[in-house]
Amino acid sequence: MKILVVGSGGREHALAWKIAQSPRVAQVYVAPGNAGTAIDAVNVPIQADDIAGIIQFAKQESIDITVVGPEVPLVLGLVDFMQDAGLRVFGPSKAAAELEGSKVFCKNLLHSADIPTADYRSYRNADDAARYIKDRYSEPNDPVNVVIKADGLAAGKGVIVCDTRSEALEAIDRIAHQREFGEAGKELIIEERLFGQEASVLAITDGETIVTLPAAQDHKPAHDGDTGPNTGGMGAYCPTPIVDEAMMEKVQSDVLVPVVHAMKRARRPFKGVLYAGMMLTSAGPKVLEFNVRFGDPECQPLLMRLKTDLVDIIEATIDGRLAELEPLEWDERPSICVVMASEGYPGSYEKGRTIRGLDRAAALPDVKVFHAGTAMDQDRVVNAGGRVLGVTAIGDSISNAKLKAYTAVKEIRWEGAWCRKDISDKALR
Structure with missing residues (x-):
């Protein structure tokens, strides 16, 4: 098979890396990719929102399946356009992607489906x-x-x-x-602030069957101790002990099942990855937001632990056969992703700074460095984004995985590089 991954972040590098491990796959392409995907796959110079360019390439190269990584092309309707062109594609339709594309739509749907969430008001x-x-x-x-x-x-x-x-x-x-x-x-929302620990529960659904993945915990604020401005995510670990079996069953019954039914009733049937950002409050789990794709950085530690062939899961979702899939297999060991960022992120930052030590980090056992905001400048790998690398490790315990990840972080250097030092400490507490 030939598979095309759309996007250029750490999530897309992780997807390309995991898909390339399938014995059924002959070639993985990434559009547009980054300096890391160029090692694990073949980069194609087509931007993620260039719908016509992606369709043309998929036809020209006889791509068997396209996997859409980021939210922007999903919200623009890339899946619909590709299906109209007779191409097989993994991800939700434009109508279903509005669950992430509009927070007002999401909150209204949660409210109408009686799914626990914060009180809110919306304003134009x-x-x-x-x-x-x-x-x-x-x-x-x-x-x-x-x-x-x-x-x-x-x-x-x-x-x-x-x-x-x-x-x-x-x-x-x-x-x-x-x-x-x-x-x-x-348009904007004023929402009641919820207190508690955050958790990310991701599920894959074909619109009928829901396959829930192990819970992860993202770290959104920029600095240690959850201080500083919000970011796209400074690190994650999986699984998180704060979501036990009873909590997971509650999230499935009170959140995931009702939202899939509500989308079906709204004539927006959902196929793909459903990501529930949850706050675990004293009154029980409440939904902060829904995303319609793998989280970045949660995707990295999740896929580090996945043993089932990802291509089998993707195909079963596209064909509506998830119910026939064997239960997913996971490495029992926990994994951690530490995001290394550019100086100034989440504000403005300088690009083009040479990154050193990637080979030394990659040589460490149980470590994979996923590239996010990187590019090649002749023979140099340089920073090209705010979140630059997702240094991911798997270990016998959360503390062991943390040690391995930060040992790899210490090998990597560029001017102004920084990261949070406390990823996964909540689990250790």
Whole structure:
């Protein structure tokens, strides 16, 4: 088989690496890929949102299956266009992808399906949103405990947690007036802030059968101790002990099954990866958001542990045969992904800095360095994004996997490189 992976991040590198291990696969292409996917697959210079270019390449190369990694091409309808062209593709339709593409749509669906989530209000008019805050809180430093969210896609950054009235008003201004997140801010949500530990529960569904994957825990804030601005994710580990068997059954029965049924009723049947971002509150698990693809960086430690052939899972999903698939096999050992980032991320950063030590890190046992924001500059690997590498390791225990991952991190250097030092510490506590 020939398989095309669409995207250029750490998630796509992990997908290409795992798909290439299938004895059924002769060649893996990645469009556009990065410096790491160039080692494990063949890069194709087509951007992830170039729908016509991807379709043309898939036809020209007789691609058997296309796997869409990131959310943007899914929300643009790449799956629909490819199916219309007679091509086999893994991922949800444009209508189903709105579950991630619009936070307002997602919240309304959760509410109508009685799925536990935070209380919220949505606004098209920023002045109305600001008036709501001003009416409820009179002083600038009044504690508010709200989260302001841009409605559309914002690369994981369109969520601002606010502690005071003035912070909430500033967040509304940033999203709606300054358009910090572009068109994503044309509508916004004011949401009750939930407290507890976050967990990511991913499932693969063909619209009828749901196959739940082991729970992972992402680390969104930039700095140690969950401080600093929100990012696309600074690291993850899998499995997470905070989601035990009873909690997982509750998430399946109260969240995953109802959302698949609700999407079917809405005539948006869901096929692909369903990612529930959960807050484990004192009142039980509540949904923070839904994504419609593998999480990045959760995909990396998940696929590090997967023993079942990923191509078999992908094919069964496309063909509506997930019920016939044998139970998935997993390496029992936990795995951890530590994201190494560019200086300045999640704000502005400089690109083109030479990355050294990748060979030394790759030579370490039980370690895989997944590339995210990298590129080749002649014979040098350079940083080309905010989140640059996902250094992933598997070990006999969470602390052992953490030691292996950070040992590999120490081998890698470029000017301004940094990472959180506490990925997985919540599990150790």
